[in-house]
Amino acid sequence: MYTNSRFAVAVHTLVYLAMRQDRDAVTSAMFAKSVNTNSVVIRRILGNLHKARLVSSRAGSGGGWALTRPPNKITLCEIYRAVEQGVVFALPQRAANPHCPVGKHMQLILDSYFKEAEQALEGRLAKVTLADVVSDVRAHAQGVKGMARTEDVQRRRQGRAPRTR
Amino acid sequence: MYTNSRFAVAVHTLVYLAMRQDRDAVTSAMFAKSVNTNSVVIRRILGNLHKARLVSSRAGSGGGWALTRPPNKITLCEIYRAVEQGVVFALPQRAANPHCPVGKHMQLILDSYFKEAEQALEGRLAKVTLADVVSDVRAHAQGVKGMARTEDVQRRRQGRAPRTR
DNA sequence: TGAACTGTAACTATAATAGTTACAGTTAGG
DNA sequence: CCTAACTGTAACTATTATAGTTACAGTTCA
Numbered sequence: 415m416y417t418n419s420r421f422a423v424a425v426h427t428l429v430y431l432a433m434r435q436d437r438d439a440v441t442s443a444m445f446a447k448s449v450n451t452n453s454v455v456i457r458r459i460l461g462n463l464h465k466a467r468l469v470s471s472r473a474g475s476g477g478g479w480a481l482t483r484p485p486n487k488i489t490l491c492e493i494y495r496a497v498e499q500g501v502v503f504a505l506p507q508r509a510a511n512p513h514c515p516v517g518k519h520m521q522l523i524l525d526s527y528f529k530e531a532e533q534a535l536e537g538r539l540a541k542v543t544l545a546d547v548v549s550d551v552r553a554h555a556q557g558v559k560g561m562a563r564t565e566d567v568q569r570r571r572q573g574r575a576p577r578t579r
Numbered sequence: 580m581y582t583n584s585r586f587a588v589a590v591h592t593l594v595y596l597a598m599r600q601d602r603d604a605v606t607s608a609m610f611a612k613s614v615n616t617n618s619v620v621i622r623r624i625l626g627n628l629h630k631a632r633l634v635s636s637r638a639g640s641g642g643g644w645a646l647t648r649p650p651n652k653i654t655l656c657e658i659y660r661a662v663e664q665g666v667v668f669a670l671p672q673r674a675a676n677p678h679c680p681v682g683k684h685m686q687l688i689l690d691s692y693f694k695e696a697e698q699a700l701e702g703r704l705a706k707v708t709l710a711d712v713v714s715d716v717r718a719h720a721q722g723v724k725g726m727a728r729t730e731d732v733q734r735r736r737q738g739r740a741p742r743t744r
Numbered sequence: 745t746g747a748a749c750t751g752t753a754a755c756t757a758t759a760a761t762a763g764t765t766a767c768a769g770t771t772a773g774g
Numbered sequence: 775c776c777t778a779a780c781t782g783t784a785a786c787t788a789t790t791a792t793a794g795t796t797a798c799a800g801t802t803c804a
Contacts, residue, residue, distance in 0.1 A: 419671040474771025475779040504582035519719035538699035554684035639802025640748040
């Protein structure tokens with residue numbers, strides 16, 4: 415049972431990326447503004463996504479992050495695996511009593527049931543692509559204008575004036 | 580990753596109970612010996628199982644715990660729900676930026692995907708009964724003799740001398 | 745009455761997370 | 775070739791859940 419929000423943040427950033435794929439690379443500061451956290455937190459999570467080859471990064475001025483694949487080729491399961499260890503259920507830290515036939519075998523047996531349950535979880539996540547989530551966001555966002563942006567992004571988008579909320 | 584082992588301990592104790600259903604009530608001290616932890620930890624978890632009506636307890640001398648149903652009528656999903664909050668994935672504690680259309684809707688949307696994944700997890704757990712786990716333990720335990728017992732239990736079982744090991 | 749239990753409060757130690765500052769290394773562009 | 779704008783990561787702090795522990799009131803049996 416997790417109490418961390420890495421998966422949620424990872425999906426958030428990737429959706430953000432997917433929704434502005436055509437434009438410039440997105441910086442960790444921009445993600446941080448949308449997620450409402452510190453940019454280092456974002457870079458740590460994007461580091462995991464980078465290792466999993468879901469995003470590419472470019473250092474230096476004008477750098478930032480980009481998807482390596484179209485959103486319909488990225489599943490929630492891949493994102494999940496990139497940021498979690500794949501252990502929903504934990505076994506006790508102290509091993510059970512090896513002199514007890516229940517305790518002796520319990521952890522091994524539990525582990526196999528845990529793995530099955532986790533496979534069910536991942537199987538469901540594998541059915542959803544980033545593009546699905548983007549569709550949902552677009553559906554929910556009907557009527558909402560403008561995107562949160564840093565000063566940089568506002569400068570880059572010379573064409574349209576920022577919309578007022 | 581923030582994990583706990585309550586589910587593992589809960590299943591362990593219930594399997595232990597199921598495997599000696601015919602005999603006296605089991606005390607938290609006996610469970611603690613098998614799980615290799617403190618009896619208060621056990622009583623806390625059994626307290627959850629009690630609220631979920633999976634076990635009954637009796638205070639006082641000769642008291643302890645018993646299953647309220649046969650093992651083939653108890654699923655892992657019920658045990659899971661008794662000891663966990665049903666939240667595998669957490670959302671960030673700070674809400675996302677409400678001025679960003681991605682951030683604004685992300686948590687609501689993620690929550691629905693999270694719930695679907697958790698339902699898949701629970702669905703798998705619902706397919707396994709305590710009796711199934713007991714069968715597995717018996718299969719693994721072939722050739723292993725004797726059960727971990729407290730002094731009390733050894734006294735109660737007057738017939739056979741405790742096996743040395 | 746006393747021993748053996750449950751149930752629970754209260755405290756401690758440990759560990760993971762998230763937030764933060766700091767900074768070395770990289771890159772684009774004047 | 776300098777400088778500003780990035781990434782990547784180390785190091786530290788605050789917060790929080792868990793598990794382990796002691797203690798003790800209440801319950802029950804013999």
